[in-house]
Amino acid sequence: MTDVLIVGAGPTGLVLAADLARRGVDALLVERAAGLFPGSRGKGLQPRTQEVLYDLGVLDAIRAAGSxxxxxxxxxxxxxxxxxxxMERAEPSEQVPFPDGWLIPQARTQEVLYARLRELGGEVRFGAGLTGLTQDGAGVTAELDDGSTVRARYTVAADGGRSTVRGLLGIGMTGETVDxxxxxxxxxxxxxxxPVPDTHWHVWxxxxxxxxxxxxxxxxxxxRVFQLIAQYTDESARPDTTPAAVAELLAARTVLAEEHVAEVLWASDFRARAALADRFRSGRVFLAGDAAHVHSPAGGQGLNTSVQDAYNLSWKLAAVLAGAPESLLDTYEEERIPVAAGILGVSTRIHRSETPVRxxxxxxxxxxxxxxxxxxxxTRTDLPEDALRAGDRAPDGRPGGIRLFDAFRGPHWTLLAVGTGSAAPPALDGASVRTVTVPAYGAYGTGVFLVRPDGYVGWAGESAEGAVEYLARAGIVAGG
Structure with a gap:
């Protein structure tokens, strides 16, 4: 028995499990493989993902392991x-402390997330793939290939582009072959x-x-480890992923000779596709990450979108398990499908571009x-065109000497009073909602902002009036 069963211990499943663990939710993370994924595949973390990982408490380790x-x-x-x-490089600012992508192999990202999960008291059950799934009004029953059966109140499919869970649910994917x-x-x-210096990304x-x-x-x-990506002009080609064949390819197409290849650590072949699941929810089962959307690797968007799926869903699952209305979970699909669809379009456009895209x-x-x-x-009216609004990412900053990302950090909501001269209602200052009062600040102007646990503004007003009612409707606090 568990509250949440997570299928797949990639970045999506590990982020979801770690965030649920710090919220005190009983979750079981199962993985068909005997260990973590060993390769570099998704090797870049975008600025927004780095902000998520800062909140989760792992960004220092991520930065130390990357470049x-x-x-x-x-x-x-x-x-x-x-x-x-x-890269279009930018200088860090108070509002955007991590402005550039960060290079780190997917395997290292997963190792850092796994260490954080264990630090929070969680674990991964390796060698346990899902083989069967049924659900009813009270929960989900999952059969695993290690012979065990798991009963969970909710299940999240984070088991990749060939998701077993998605197949068992009969959810289709709409998409196309990008190349x-x-x-x-x-x-x-x-x-x-x-003869390839580590100071450059080499392209032929x-x-x-x-x-x-x-x-x-x-x-x-x-x-000296490099990620090789090789394209084939022949559509009927069958890439040979054996170490000898990889060394031969490098010798045939680059400045390297076969003897320069000391070891092939991991290899795989693929065709670039773009596809979106027809829905992200079926009853008590949710799709996240590649199980919900498959991207071309161009632009480094797939892993990043997946991590943010997990962060959007985790706090909502925790809130509903704590008593919030079930309807809160409907907003996961509502919010993430348009985002995933938009990013799929970006990845496909970059892949098909005839000129390099920075x-x-x-x-x-x-x-x-x-x-x-x-x-x-x-609730505010007559806002300037560039004003921060409800629904937007809540920027970082240091108004009055308070670092906002540190104030937001954790599983709580934050009621941020900016330049209003008064704090929020005392009833809101507790474990679920913390109040912070700062002077007027350019990125926010003035007003009161309810910042969600995933770092987006949920509600905004000229004063705190209406904030309690909003949180009560969402089931975050009692009363209203």
Missing amino acids: EYPTMRVWEGDVPGQEWDI PKPMLVADVRVTDDA PKAPEGAVAFCPLPSPDGG RGGELRQLGIGYRESALTVE
């Missing part, structure tokens, strides 16, 4: 050519004398049989918000 993105070097055979920066040509991705350790756009990208990865043992702007995901959500209430 800034290197500049790119374009090659023709064994001749190095133009160098350029794929019919196959691709190969691998993590390759090279020798010290390999005109390589025979298909372009190659070779990106240096932060390695915990200090070794990474910045909308790829940072800082502009994502929920202004149209049923959870969003804006």
Whole structure:
């Protein structure tokens, strides 16, 4: 018996499990594989995701295990050519402390999240894949291939693009093949004398049989490890992922020789697809991450969107398990489907672009918000066009010497009174809602803002009048 069964211990499942653990929710995370995913696949964390990980208490470890993105070097055979920066870099500011993407292999991200989950008292049951699923009005019964049966009040499918749970539910996916040509991705350790400096992300756009990208990865043992992405011009090609074949490919298409390949740590092949699940909820079962949306790797959006699915859902599950109305869970699908659909369009556009697209702007995901959500209430009128509104990301800052991201940090709501001269109603200052009073501040102007546990403004007003009623309707506090 458990409150929440999470299927799949990738970034989505680990973030969800860790956040539920710090909220005191009994959750079981199961994973079919014998251990964590070993490869680099999703290697970039966007600024908004870094803010989520700061709130979860793991960003220092993530930063220590990663690095800034290197500049790119374009090659023709064994001749190095133009160098350029794929990143639109920005300086940190009070409102946006983490403005650029951060390079870290997916395996390292998962190791950090797993350590945080265990620190919070959680665990992963490895070697336990889901084989059967039924649900009724009170919960879900899941059958696992280790022979056990689990009864849970809710289940979350975080089991990837080929989701078993989604298949058992009969939920379809609407999408398209972004590129019919196959691709190969691998993590390759090279020798010290390999003629590719770690200071650059190396690209062979005109390589025979298909372009190659070779990106240096932060390695915990200090070794020279690169992520290889190889495209194939032949749609009927079948990428060979054996170590010998990967070394041969590098020798045929790049400046490297086979003897420069010391070890192939992991390899896989894929075709770029874009697909969106027809719905993200079926009764007491939810889809999150790749189980709900599959992206082209272009632009580094898939893992980041998945992490934010988990963060949107976790606090809502915890609130409903604590007594909030079941209707709160409807807002997960309402809020996340439009976001996922929009990001799928961005990834597909970048993949199909005939000219390189610099990474910045909308790829940072800082502009994502929920202004149209049923959870969003804006009571102020005649606001300037650029004003912060209910539904928007709540910016960081240090008004009156108080760091806002630290005030928001944790599983609570925050009632933030900015330049109003008075604090919020005393009834709201407790475990579920904390009140913070600061002077007027440019990013917020003046007003009162209810900041959700996932860092978005849920309600905004000229004063705190109406805040208690809003939270009561959401089931966060009693009364109203």
